[in-house]
Amino acid sequence: MENKKIPWWQPRVEREDYEFIKQALDANFINEGPLAERLEKEIASFLDAKYAVATTSGTIAIFLSLKAVGIGYGDEVIVPDATFIATANAVELTGAKPILVDINPNTLTISVDAIKKAVTPKTKAIIPVHVTGRGADMEKIMEIAKKQNLFVIEDAAEALGSKHSAKGGSASGGKEKYLGTWGDTGCFSFAANKTLATGQGGMIVTNSDEIFNRLRPLKDQGRFVRGTGGDDAHNTIGYNFRLTDLQAAVGLGQFAHLKERLARMKRNYKLYAENLKDIKEIKIFPSTDEETPQWTDIITNKRDELEKYLREKNIDCRKYWHPIHRQPPYKLPDDNFPVSTELLPKSLWLPSAFTLTDEDVLRVCEEIKKFFL
Numbered sequence: 001m002e003n004k005k006i007p008w009w010q011p012r013v014e015r016e017d018y019e020f021i022k023q024a025l026d027a028n029f030i031n032e033g034p035l036a037e038r039l040e041k042e043i044a045s046f047l048d049a050k051y052a053v054a055t056t057s058g059t060i061a062i063f064l065s066l067k068a069v070g071i072g073y074g075d076e077v078i079v080p081d082a083t084f085i086a087t088a089n090a091v092e093l094t095g096a097k098p099i100l101v102d103i104n105p106n107t108l109t110i111s112v113d114a115i116k117k118a119v120t121p122k123t124k125a126i127i128p129v130h131v132t133g134r135g136a137d138m139e140k141i142m143e144i145a146k147k148q149n150l151f152v153i154e155d156a157a158e159a160l161g162s163k164h165s166a167k168g169g170s171a172s173g174g175k176e177k178y179l180g181t182w183g184d185t186g187c188f189s190f191a192a193n194k195t196l197a198t199g200q201g202g203m204i205v206t207n208s209d210e211i212f213n214r215l216r217p218l219k220d221q222g223r224f225v226r227g228t229g230g231d232d233a234h235n236t237i238g239y240n241f242r243l244t245d246l247q248a249a250v251g252l253g254q255f256a257h258l259k260e261r262l263a264r265m266k267r268n269y270k271l272y273a274e275n276l277k278d279i280k281e282i283k284i285f286p287s288t289d290e291e292t293p294q295w296t297d298i299i300t301n302k303r304d305e306l307e308k309y310l311r312e313k314n315i316d317c318r319k320y321w322h323p324i325h326r327q328p329p330y331k332l333p334d335d336n337f338p339v340s341t342e343l344l345p346k347s348l349w350l351p352s353a354f355t356l357t358d359e360d361v362l363r364v365c366e367e368i369k370k371f372f373l
């Protein structure tokens with residue numbers, strides 16, 4: 001028992017996944033069809049968004065969102081230095097330039113002051129990233145966007161089911177909304193390490209009729225309505241970024257378990273927060289009641305030693321990304337990114353799968369205590 005492997009994360013295929021896949025196979029329709037549409041409806045209704053548009057990945061959800069609001073060559077898009085590199089790559093794919101900015105040390109999400117300094121006449125959009133389900137400061141970001149006439153494309157790849165309140169929180173009458181529904185669009189990922197995992201997959205949500213009317217043809221060869229595939233009308237340029245019904249089937253089966261998965265992830269975080277609070281060598285980020293930490297993260301000066309120690313105990317963690325400005329395609333001097341340069345090499349995700357039990361999480365806490373005490 002002591003040596004049971006504790007994964008950092010693992011997806012889980014549910015009984016319902018098999019039933020939905022059988023439905024797709026029995027219907028002999030495995031391209032994007034009724035099941036993808038059903039998944040779109042479920043996600044839109046769950047998040048209280050007007051529209052959801054399924055696509056092939058979170059990266060492409062961001063790319064399509066940027067294209068849908070008309071971003072391309074010559075434009076600048078503000079992106080945090082602490083994110084999975086996909087966020088910047090999606091901007092590159094449109095031909096626009098990602099402008100990296102530093103992060104807030106208390107949340108590891110995009111710094112509002114850094115956004116203000118980075119805006120130029122070429123800036124067209126901001127992409128706040130809700131790192132590990134922690135909301136970027138959406139109220140202030142929306143204010144800046146309104147004042148400067150910028151689009152806001154939320155990278156909510158890690159934030160499905162996480163909510164965020166405007167100042168004062170819901171208790172004091174502030175607005176509480178799901179992350180991904182604050183900006184012009186919200187982009188979700190169904191990659192294997194996310195709460196819903198369809199192999200690859202993504203979803204865009206929006207409340208804008210105009211953006212929705214651009215997204216559909218953009219992901220389907222410029223068609224709004226799919227006909228025979230022969231004499232269809234292709235009124236604009238589009239691509240093939242459709243999710244198949246086979247993938248949607250897996251998403252639908254797991255969607256039936258979304259609430260219990262979110263509850264378990266919150267429980268993982270709570271156990272870590274309670275049990276690690278007295279270890280002064282560790283900083284664990286605060287999480288509001290509305291937020292669901294996709295993965296629980298800590299900061300420690302002994303990050304690499306701790307990760308190695310836990311691995312030897314059969315406990316897997318995940319080191320944070322390198323700051324994007326240190327990756328070869330986006331190389332920039334450290335000077336403009338003091339926070340991400342200092343904090344990301346100290347940041348670690350603890351085992352956070354929704355498949356973990358209390359016993360698993362407590363075993364991780366015990367080993368961390370042994371390491372530090």
Ligand SMILES: Cc1ncc(COP(=O)(O)O)c(C=O)c1O
Nearest residue numbers: 057058059084086157189190191
């Ligand atoms: C913050 C963030 N943005 C974007 C992505 C890209 O999503 P995908 O892998 O589905 O393309 C991911 C996850 O992989 C992510 O964690």
